[in-house]
Amino acid sequence: MQHVSESMFVGLCDIVGTSQEVAIRRETRDIKEMVERRVKPNGTIVMLSGSRREGFRLEGSDTDLMYWPNNHRVIMDMSQSEYYNTANTTLILSDSSESPPGFTLLQLLTPTTFREVQSACVRKNNRVYISSSIYRGLTCSAVVPNFSVHGPCGTGIVGRLEYDTAICFVCDSWPVSASSWIDRCHSWPASKVVGDIVRNGCHFMAIGHPLGPHEHKEWRISFSQAEYKLVYSMNHCQFLTYGLLKLILKEVINHQSEETNKLLCSYHMKTTIFWAIQQNILPHWCPQNLLAGFWVCFKLLLRWVYKGICPNFFIPQNNMFLTKVYGSAQNRLFLQLHELYKKGLACLLQSPSIRSYIIDVLYNPRLSICTDESITRLEVDFDIQLITEFKSVETLDANLCYLTNVIHIIEQYVESPKSLYQVVTLPRLTALIFQQTAFLLQNMYTNKRANKQMYIADKIPCHMLKLAAKFGCISDMLYIAMYYYKTFSYREALCIIEMTKVKLAQPYLMYYGHVDRERYTEAVGGQSWSTKMRQAVAVDMELGTRICYVSELIPEQQSALQKGKARTLIIPVFVMLHFLEFLCYRHIDTTLSQTALDELQVLVHHDRGLYVHDLLRDISWEILGICQQITGNLQAALYSYQQSLTHDPYNNIQTATQGRIQDIVQLTPHQYQ
Template sequence: MDHIPRLSEVLYVGLCRKIGTPTEVAIRRDVTDMYEMIEKPVNIQKGFVRIQSGSSKEGFRLRSSDIDRMFWPCDLKLISDISQSRLFNTSKHIIVVMEDSDTPPGFVRLRLLTPARHIDTIFLVPFDGGAYISSSLWRERYFQFMYEVRPPSEKIRIHGPCTSGFTESIEFDEAHCLATIPWPKQLRNWVYRCQRYTWPPLPVLKIILRNECHCVPIGSKGVSTSNELEWRLSFSLAEQQLVCTMNHTQFLCYGLLKIFLKEVINYRKEPLLCSYYMKTTTFWIMQLGHRRWCPNNLLDCFWRCFKYLLHCVYRGLFHNFFIPENNMFLNKVVGNARESLLQQLYQYYRMGVSCLLLSPTLRSILEPALSNLSFVLSPSEGEFIGIADLDLCVLIELLTLSFSAQHIWDSYLRLKSINTLSLLISISPHQLLTLQYGTAQTLVELAFIMANSTSCCTHKNIYNLDTMIRGMLKMAARLGPVTYLLYLSMYYYRMGRYDKTLYITYLTKHRLSQTFIMYKYTDGQRYNEATVGNLSLSRRMREAWASDVNLIYDIHCIGELCLEQNVSQRNGRYLLSLSPFVMVEMLSVLSHYRLSNRSQCLQSLTDLQTMLLYDNGKYVPLLLRDISWQVLGICQHVVGDLHGALQSYEESLRQEPFNKIKEATDCRIGCVNQQLQRNAHM
């Protein structure tokens, strides 16, 4: 398959649909950036900074993309020269100097300058007349911490400098590192090189140099006995900025390399190469220039990157982009493994760019154009996205955000941060929407945290607290998706105001019944026919978007679900997620039962059962069917239909155990069986 501009454009359009259009990628970055800005003051108050890194932060949403996070303490200050210590208050800050005089390129040792009382001495190792922070002890300490706070069902391990594991089938890597704003001296040559090649552009370079770089706790792979004291320099924030400077062809080429790596090079093999090599390859080719990065040249750009990678494997030398003296193949891509990889890549080289057809994903994109020479796609077809799909992209991004609060103070800090950020001049519409969504979620959490408070002892205080909570929940319902009305309904139910519960529930049910409602997916035609796209972004979220109802493990909104929340939390899920359509019917059944409205209660119960029996995933997603059948069983149990409850609980056990409530289901089945036995003996 020779390079044909037509095939490049077809591939460009296919990758836009697979990886994302320029607009979708921009939305992902905007939402993630704003979320981190909102959370920053909350984390600093707790003594650390947390950022997201890796492919997810860069804008990818591939199935293979994991969640990478970096944490570092606020009070520990890294400096590259002792003279910089005067910039900090030694009575408040831990001052550590980076030394690179006799370490491999890209690695440093960290020598403590302040007295040992400022840092846990278990991290310190005496060396060469000073006290140094051990990377291995640091890494193992934080692994042990995560092991203790996470449930046993979550398998975690040390992977390089990170603690790795899975949360609900999503892989995560968390690096507990140290940060420095004065960049190390080793980076001077990189700055000169960027200025010489004019990439990245000077404004971007200035932003990079204003941000932190990091030391992650892992030493070089050499045989030195002191490598437990070595820390690797990491430039995650700089890499994020570099990826953001890419045009969309460059971004898709980087994504193309990631797909080719996963589905072809590493397929059913012990991986020698990782996606970081693909990113570094793209950086080098971009900086060296001489490429036309446009849709009809995508195949040529990929081939140039592939040949660079092949050349590096042939030489056994892969230069780190920031510190070229650091050969990232050293002690890794060596010996027989390197020879085997070289032969594999050379086979692909002999195939030419037709080697892309070895990837199922890429083959499905290219085959229509190969089988029909008149098959043509304009790049604009890939970049265009309808309003319904665009809104779904925004909603999905918002629903991944977690504004959890352990204390009331966390919520206050978050609301203060949101208020400050809302005054910014340069803020995109999707970032503004993130602030609105964050406000709604924070108000809900704050309201129920206050409802759980037992400090109020007088009637006046109880009345004032109730007024405040209702005000916050009403405000959240005016700001958030349609579903947020249900949090107000749940509060009324908790307080025994069943008439109010039914009123809000019916109102929510009416709004959820609209044909244009967006929940998990949407009918684009009906969404457009309802002229939802003519509304503002904020109003679309309030009137046309729906989300799951999430119950936090330590906040009990509905007494009937306390058992499920507690069991789910013990098994590693900190949210009990329910479909809003199920929650509406549950509140209707229980409220009518409390009010002795038997006919309406049975009608709502029938509606809930019918929905579960005949729904195709529109109202009750597959992953939420375990808790949905459990809810039906609870409602049947409450009204006295023990045989129906038993069948529903057993059906819950047959579903995907997403909410991890099996123990609760077993407990309820046992309770029903006991009641049936008692009834049989009466």
């Protein structure tokens, strides 16, 4: 049993992640959100929640996002109103007197300028309440294009990722109905974690209890923020056990029958392990006891299904099985789980993800199992994970006041204590801010100042971009080239492009997780992260859609804004390299311009995911078409635009593409009649 447990530990680390990989995922997200919240006192706050926030990257998982207006606050009783300035904060009162445990009505106390809140107001007993169902419909349609309702969320698909977006309200106070949870926390979590959770309050999600008296007006109390902090406080064996429960639910339990495959969800698994840890059923959670921990949780879940009661971890009176697990479906589910229980731990063999790890040990009982992460993972593995997570800190608002506030906040963070991966993430975030600020400044000053003032105004953004490239990665040099192109300094831009070309041609380049591990380790292994970034790492170009970087891409930026993808266009770095090279050489050497276009065409036509990710083929074909249209090759451009439309609309540029196609058809109508 001990050997099998250790094998499972290693196997789950392969699937779920090692403790170091999970820490990378969490800490890069945490610092980005910390910065955002500090600089958006009256804006809309976005919080990643659910399994991705907890540190999972399981295949097929959706992305859960919570949005709330930061100038609206829910209070638990009227006495709390004195802590807020109602001149700039809208107050909402939680009234749970008529609602089931875990649910409440929200009464609007002070005026709001938020149009969706105004439209969702309904009257009851001469008081104004916010209807959860109306608010959900209004806000989800604004944030999630082509959404469908999924519980309190609007579900939509961007590229191949499914997003669950919940628009909610925040409360700085811990709900009275969850006060018993504080008293229960004797052994877990630690008092420091409890204090942090209680200080940060809760949220209210736009969904009522289906059996409550005011289903369409009620709101559910959400502990999403508390939950990810509880998951953070687990040791890695507990976290892997949680991951194993999620896998068994997805690959075994939900494959039993159509009648029962939607009765249990991942949230029930999370609740199960929370109770199992807090009740101290298993004193020692370690690799050798991993399967014992899983079995404790499975038996607890079986008991709950038998009784038809799944107590919410924070408000136990809220039975989360009440409207789903009852009657014949409950009996059927219990019998299915009981059949798995009778098989014992052999039921795990039904999971295709983990079956091989168990079989290896069963057939090789003397197999040596190593659970030491420093041996099972190489330095390059963690570097790949860190680069992957950088994608989650790539988007900020294109507002100069906002960006200068971010710079000020980052100055403060430089001096404050930080974890290892926050130290690494901070320069990347700073580089992004400098890049956006530089182009914002350039856009502001263009054609608005005299020559001397323009010279000074040009020097500042250029210096910021060079500074960003010093502690950024290889691809950050192309922002300098973009700036030079935008300011008509074509030869300077081409010098930067040539330098970037040389670096991108290195055999140890790390891009999109593709890397020659031996050469990478040989070239930069053991060196500082800043050195690795400058010499061996490239990421895709992210252009904020509200900032003009390259005028040729303005229609695509406007299209993305109209489609709801309001933050960025994402462009493969090699596509951007050839694009800029083509644009610059047009003004210097037409032969070399054609060479750059030929290289771009070969890349877009023949790459198989090495340099152009499948999700970014829409923008890649679009850029090829733009270049072909500039040269006058309208037939080739038309083909490229048509190809762009056939690919995943990840960048939401279809409106621009269709407009460009229409332009060509109007120029040569006789060819397309």
